[in-house]
Structure formats: C-alpha cells, structure tokens
Amino acid sequence: MTADTGETDPTGPADEAEEAEGAEEAEEVDGAEPSAGLSRRRTWVAAVAVGAVLLSAAGVAASLVIKSPAQTAAEAGPPPLDVLIARVEKRVLRDTVIVRGTVTSAQAVQVTPTVTGGEGSGPAVVTKVAVRQGDKVEAGKVLLEVSGRPVFALPGGLPVYRDLKPGATGDDVKQLQKALAGLGHGTGSDAAGTFGAGTKAALGAFYKSIGYDPLPAVADRGEAVKSAEDAVTSAERSLEDAKAAAANTGSGGTGSTGGTGGTGSTGGTGSTGGPGTTSTTSTTGTSGTTGGPDTKGSGGGKGSGQDGARAVARAQEDLRKARERLAEARAAAGPMLPVGEVVFLESFPARADSVTVRPGSPVSGSAMSLSAGALVVRGQLQEHQKGLVRAGQKVEILSEVSGVTAAAEVQSVADTAQSAPAPGTGSNGGQGQGQGQGQGQGQQAPAPGGPTGYEMLVRPLAPLDSKLVGQDVRLTVEAAATDGNALVVPVSAVSAQADGRTIVTVVDGTGAQRRVEVRPGTTGDGYVEVRPTGDGTLADGDSVVIGVNPGVANKQSDKQNDKQSNGKSGGSGGGGKSGGGS
Numbered sequence: 258m259t260a261d262t263g264e265t266d267p268t269g270p271a272d273e274a275e276e277a278e279g280a281e282e283a284e285e286v287d288g289a290e291p292s293a294g295l296s297r298r299r300t301w302v303a304a305v306a307v308g309a310v311l312l313s314a315a316g317v318a319a320s321l322v323i324k325s326p327a328q329t330a331a332e333a334g335p336p337p338l339d340v341l342i343a344r345v346e347k348r349v350l351r352d353t354v355i356v357r358g359t360v361t362s363a364q365a366v367q368v369t370p371t372v373t374g375g376e377g378s379g380p381a382v383v384t385k386v387a388v389r390q391g392d393k394v395e396a397g398k399v400l401l402e403v404s405g406r407p408v409f410a411l412p413g414g415l416p417v418y419r420d421l422k423p424g425a426t427g428d429d430v431k432q433l434q435k436a437l438a439g440l441g442h443g444t445g446s447d448a449a450g451t452f453g454a455g456t457k458a459a460l461g462a463f464y465k466s467i468g469y470d471p472l473p474a475v476a477d478r479g480e481a482v483k484s485a486e487d488a489v490t491s492a493e494r495s496l497e498d499a500k501a502a503a504a505n506t507g508s509g510g511t512g513s514t515g516g517t518g519g520t521g522s523t524g525g526t527g528s529t530g531g532p533g534t535t536s537t538t539s540t541t542g543t544s545g546t547t548g549g550p551d552t553k554g555s556g557g558g559k560g561s562g563q564d565g566a567r568a569v570a571r572a573q574e575d576l577r578k579a580r581e582r583l584a585e586a587r588a589a590a591g592p593m594l595p596v597g598e599v600v601f602l603e604s605f606p607a608r609a610d611s612v613t614v615r616p617g618s619p620v621s622g623s624a625m626s627l628s629a630g631a632l633v634v635r636g637q638l639q640e641h642q643k644g645l646v647r648a649g650q651k652v653e654i655l656s657e658v659s660g661v662t663a664a665a666e667v668q669s670v671a672d673t674a675q676s677a678p679a680p681g682t683g684s685n686g687g688q689g690q691g692q693g694q695g696q697g698q699g700q701q702a703p704a705p706g707g708p709t710g711y712e713m714l715v716r717p718l719a720p721l722d723s724k725l726v727g728q729d730v731r732l733t734v735e736a737a738a739t740d741g742n743a744l745v746v747p748v749s750a751v752s753a754q755a756d757g758r759t760i761v762t763v764v765d766g767t768g769a770q771r772r773v774e775v776r777p778g779t780t781g782d783g784y785v786e787v788r789p790t791g792d793g794t795l796a797d798g799d800s801v802v803i804g805v806n807p808g809v810a811n812k813q814s815d816k817q818n819d820k821q822s823n824g825k826s827g828g829s830g831g832g833g834k835s836g837g838g839s
Contacts, residue, residue: 339805339806340764340802340803340804340805340806341802341803341804341805341806342764342800342801342802342803343746343747343750343800343801343803344798344799344800344801345744345745345746345795345796345797345798345799345800345801346744346745346746346784346797347742347743347744347745347797348742348743348745349738349739349741349742349743350738350739350743350745350779350780350781350782350784350785350786351735351737351738351739351781351782352645352735352736352737352738352779352780352781352782353733353734353735353736353781353782354638354642354645354646354733354734354736355731355732355733355734356636356637356638356642356713356731356732356734357636357637357729357730357731357732358634358635358636358654358713358715358729358730358731358732359634359635359636359727359728359729359730360632360633360634360721360725360726360727360728360730361628361632361633361634361635361726361727362608362628362629362630362631362632362633362726363603363604363629363630363631363632363633363716364602364603364604364628364629364630365610365626365627365628366600366602366626366627366628366629367623367625367626368400368401368408368600368623368624368625368626368627369622369623369624370383370401370403370408370597370620370624371597371620379404380619380620381403381404381619381620382403382404382617382618382619382620383401383402383403383614383615383616383617383618383619383620383624384402384403384404384405384616385399385401385402385616386401386402386612386614386615386616387399387400387401387402388400388401388609388612388625389609389612390609390610390611390612391608391609392608392609393606393607393608393609394410394602394605394606394607394608394609394627395410395605395606396410396411396412396436396439396440396602396605397409397410397411397440397463397466397467398410399467400600400609400625400627401614401624401625403620406469406472406595406597406598407467407469407598408597408598408599408600409467409598409599409600410599410600410601410602410605410607410627411433411436411599411600411601411602412435412436412439412601412602412603412604412605413432413433413435413436413601413602413603414432414601414603415428415429415432415601416601417429417596417599417601418596419596420593420594420595420596421433421452421593421594421596422452422474422589422593422594423452423453423456423457423474423588423589423590423591423592423593424452424453424588424589425451425452426450426451426452427450428450430450430451430452430456431449431450432601433452433456433460433594434447434449434450434456434459436601437456437459437460437463438459440463440466442459442460442462442463442466443455443459444456444458444459445458445459453588454588454591457591457592460592460593460594461591461592464592471592471593471594472592472593472595473590473591473592473593474589474590474591474592474593475589475590479590481586481589481590482583482586482587482590484586485579485582485583485585485586485587486583488579488582488583489576489579489580489583491579492572492575492576492578492579492580493576495572495575495576496569496572496573496575496576498572499565499568499569499571499572500569500572502565502568503562503565503566503568503569504565506562506564506565600627602627602629602630603629603630604629604630604631605629607627607628607629608627608628608629609625609626609627610625610626610627610628611625611626612624612625613625631716631717631720631721632717632720632721632723632725632726633668633714633715633716633717634654634665634714634715634717634730634732635712635713635714635715636712636713636715636732637710637711637712637713638670638710638711638712638713639710639711640674640710640711643670643711645734645736645737646667646670646713646734646736647667647670648667648668648669648670649666649667650666650667650734650735650736651664651665651666651734651735652664652665652666652667652715652732652733652734652735653665653732653733653735654715654717654721654730654731654732655730655731655732655733656725656728656730657730657731658728659724659725659728661722661725663717663718663719663721664717664718664719665715665716665717665718665732666715666716666718667713667714667715667734668714668715668716669713669714670711670712670713670714671711671712671713672711673711674709674710674711675709675710675711675712713732713734715732736781737779737780737781738779738781739778739779739786743778743779743786743788744786744787744788744789744795744796744797745784745785745786745787746761746784746785746787746801746803747783747784747785747801747803748780748783748784748785749803749804750762750801750802750803751775751777751785751787758774759774759775759776759777760772760773760774760775761773761775761787761795761801761802762801762802763795763799763800763801763802764800764801764802765800770802772793773789773793773794773795774789774790774791774793775787775788775789775790775793775795776788776790
C-alpha cells in the first residue's frame with residue numbers, strides 16, 4: 258500500500274511474513290552446509306581408526322593361528338635342556354705351550370778386546386779395524402788390532418779360558434791344532450791335544466801369514482834357555498875332567514907307590530947308629546924300600562881308583578840333570594796363543610753384524626758383534642712351562658710380520674733359570690777377548706729387566722729366511738699328543754665319583770642321561786682324551802654334560818615359584834568360598 262493512492266498493497270502483511278520466513282529458511286540452509294561437511298570428516302576418521310584396530314586384531318589372530326615350519330618343528334621338539342652339553346670328538350689331541358722367541362744366529366759373539374799391558378805400555382787403544390758392518394768373516398781373518406796386537410777368528414766351538422802355551426794339553430789345544438791344520442799349518446808329529454814342537458811351528462807360521470810375530474810364552478828374551486845351555490856345557494866339561502883324572506890315577510899308581518918305598522929307605526937311614534951297622538941298616542932300608550911297593554904302594558893305588566870312579570859318576574849325573582833342564586826350558590820356550598787374541602766361531606763364513614770402534618778409539622766395552630751358524634730361535638720358558646717342554650718336541654714357528662711358518666724342534670732347555678741378558682749379547686760374548694769363553698755360545702734373549710726364565714733353543718728343520726733375523730716370533734711347542742685319533746671331551750665333562758671312578762654323563766636327543774665310566778689320558782688345550790671302560794659306550798658325536806644351563810634353570814625356577822604362589826593363592830581362595838558357603 259502507498260500513501261498517494263491510499264490503496265491496499267496486493268502483497269499485504271501476509272506476503273511480508275512469508276518473505277521474512279523464507280529469508281530465515283535461506284539463512285538456516287546457508288549455516289547448515291559447513292556443519293554437514295565437518296560431520297562427514299569426523300565420520301571418516303572414526304571409520305579409519307576402527308578399520309586399523311580391526312586389521313591389527315586380525316593380524317594378531319593370524320599370528321596365533323599361522324606358524325612357520327621352523328616354529329612348528331621347534332614346538333614339536335623336546336623342551337630346552339637344563340644342562341650345557343658338548344660333542345665328543347675323535348681327533349689327535351695336542352697339548353701345546355706358546356711362548357715368544359727371537360730369531361738369531363746359532364752363535365752370536367760380542368768381541369770385547371782386552372790386552373795385558375807390558376812394562377811401560379799405555380792404555381789399550383784400537384790401532385786398526387779390518388772389517389766393516391755387514392762384511393763376511395772367514396777363518397783366520399784379522400778382525401782388528403789393539404795396541405799393535407791382532408785379534409783374529411778361528412774355527413771352533415769350545416770356549417777359550419786360558420793362554421795356550423807350549424807344553425799345554427787338553428781339548429782346547431786339540432781345537433787349536435785342528436784350526437791351524439785347516440788353514441794349512443800342520444802340527445807334525447805332535448800328539449792330538451799336546452802343544453809340542455810341531456804345534457809351535459804351526460802357530461808361528463800362522464802368525465807370520467797374517468803379518469805379526471807371535472808373543473813368546475816366556476818373556477825373558479831367551480835367558481832361561483841360555484842359562485840351561487850354559488849349565489849343560491859346564492856339566493860336560495866337568496865330566497871330561499873327571500874322566501881324565503880317573504884315567505891318570507889308574508896309569509901312574511906304581512910310581513906313586515915307589516915314592517912311598519923311598520920314604521921307607523929314609524927311615525932306614527935314620528936308623529944308622531954307627532959304621533959297623535950302616536951296611537946292614539942300608540940293606541935293611543933297601544929291603545924295606547923294595548918291600549914298600551908290594552905293601553903300602555898297592556894300598557894307595559886302590560883308594561885313588563875308587564875316588565876317580567865316584568867323581569866320574571857324579572859328573573855324569575850332573576850332566577843328565579842339566580840336559581833335562583835344558584829340554585824343559587826349550588819346551589817351554591816358543592810362541593803362545595794369548596786368550597785375548599782369538600775368537601772361536603762354530604762355522605764360517607761368519608758375519609759382522611755391527612762395528613762400533615775405529616782406529617784411535619780407546620778399548621772400552623764391545624768393539625763389534627759377530628754371528629755365525631744357521632738361524633735358530635731362542636725363547637724363555639717360565640717355571641710352570643719348563644716341566645712340559647723337553648728336547649726333541651715339535652715346534653711351529655710363526656712370524657706375524659710376514660706370515661711365514663716353519664717346522665722346528667726343541668734342541669735344548671736350560672736347567673737353571675737366568676735373567677734376560679742385554680740385547681745382542683751372547684753368553685759367549687767374552688770369548689777370545691781376554692775374558693775367556695767359558696760362558697756358552699752366543700745366547701740371545703729379551704732385553705735386560707725382562708722376566709727370569711729358562712732358555713729354550715729351537716732349531717728349524719729347514720733353513721730360515723735371513724730376513725727373519727732379529728724378528729720376534731711365536732713358538733707353539735707340541736708338549737704332548739695322543740697316538741693317533743682318540744675320543745676327546747672338554748675337561749669339564751669328566752667328573753670323579755666318591756668310589757674313585759671317573760665318568761662322563763651322556764645326554765641323548767630326548768634329554769635322557771646315562772653315565773659312562775672312562776679312563777682319562779692325554780690332556781691339552783682344555784680337552785682330555787677318554788677311553789670307555791667296562792660296559793659303557795661312547796662314540797664320536799655323542800653329547801656329554803659339561804655344566805648347568807643357567808637360562809633354563811632360572812626359567813624352571815621361576816615356573817616352580819609361580820606354581821607354588823598359585824597353589825597358595827588357590828588354597829586361600831578355596832578357603833574363602835568354603836567360608837562363604839558356611
């Protein structure tokens with residue numbers, strides 16, 4: 258309706274109400290569309306969650322129903338054993354001892370020269386060095402010169418402990434004779450081991466060949482021999498004089514006796530009393546004179562002959578003694594081999610491993626080190642190992658650096674423990690250097706301060722590579738072994754019964770156990786050889802008990818505890834019901 262016409266609007270109030278109602282409905286529809294979308298999303302999320310739960314439940318159910326063949330077999334087998342088991346093996350059982358060792362030459366010598374100073378001599382000094390490091394050393398070669406005297410090498414294995422002089426006897430003299438003969442200087446008719454004239458000549462010839470004069474055995478410039486020669490000459494003259502005197506006494510005895518008769522005549526003259534008796538007295542005196550040679554003269558000749566014979570015998574005895582002293586002096590005279598001028602090595606050519614001196618160096622300590630002979634390995638055994646190792650046992654040498662292995666055998670084991678010597682110092686290091694050799698042949702061992710042990714010498718069955726010299730290697734000594742294949746079990750599988758029997762417990766596939774009496778044999782590396790006795794049987798592959806399985810034992814203990822707890826709980830519950838019933 259409009260104000261101008263005053264007519265009524267065809268729509269009217271009713272139409273307005275309808276329009277308002279329609280507008281409200283339109284508004285309600287527009288607001289409902291977002292709410293419906295949110296509701297649908299929530300519905301999908303819920304549906305996905307429910308689906309996931311259902312799938313998980315289905316998977317769990319399937320896992321309970323579906324089983325793999327291995328699981329089925331495991332569940333079908335016997336339950337885990339409550340003991341630990343090990344298999345019986347049939348093999349060669351070896352007991353081994355493993356130690357460390359050092360590869361070295363069979364003989365290693367430290368040359369430490371010393372010279373006994375004579376009157377007016379100064380401190381010992383190196384005057385010549387004839388070899389350099391790495392040089393080969395042949396028998397008879399001069400190594401160095403100390404205060405003008407040579408130090409040379411000769412073949413031999415015996416240690417020198419004394420100066421070798423004419424008249425000496427022994428194995429060391431025999432070694433010298435052999436060394437000289439090997440160099441072309443024979444010892445003539447000298448008996449082996451006796452330093453006689455032939456050995457003196459050979460030694461003198463050797464010194465001459467190397468350009469030196471030998472030292473005299475008696476440092477008196479020959480005075481002892483000269484004095485002995487003079488004594489012999491004097492004794493010879495005395496004997497000649499005694500013989501001459503004795504000869505004169507025998508031929509002039511009558512003349513002497515006649516003189517005695519003359520004395521008797523004089524006695525007759527002294528008895529002249531007067532002219533009348535002179536003729537008689539004179540006749541008597543003459544008669545006495547004539548009778549003198551027949552009596553007194555005969556007695557005087559006999560006494561002089563005995564004195565002359567005695568003088569000759571004494572002169573002959575003096576001459577014999579003088580000649581003996583001369584022979585002794587001559588035997589003692591001649592060249593000698595000073596202990597400080599020789600180094601004996603077991604084999605040649607040797608090698609100069611190091612040279613630490615030069616001309617002009619004062620003599621102090623080691624001058625050089627030499628090595629000779631085939632390569633060997635030296636190791637140290639501890640007290641608990643010594644009783645297991647003996648000469649002749651097999652050894653495996655392993656160089657971890659190069660991976661080289663070699664077969665060897667034990668050559669010797671020291672009887673007494675010793676501290677480890679200085680590196681490169683052989684126990685024969687002082688030989689031929691004035692200190693003697695009497696301490697063995699070039700033994701090397703770990704550095705000073707190392708543990709005390711018993712030296713074991715291992716000799717390879719085949720020559721070792723020279724590159725291994727000085728390397729630290731592992732030595733596996735086969736201390737014991739069974740005679741062929743034998744049944745062996747871990748040591749823990751064997752137990753002793755109260756009645757003294759030794760048994761092992763065999764377990765079969767069902768867990769059943771049976772005891773088998775055995776006799777143990779060789780042990781090694783945690784195993785022991787066993788031999789069934791009586792009616793018991795034991796075979797390769799059988800299982801034997803070696804201990805308790807802690808995992809199964811604990812589970813069984815837990816189950817037992819649970820059963821006991823459930824039993825107690827059930828008993829208490831039953832009592833409650835009973836009480837309730839009452």
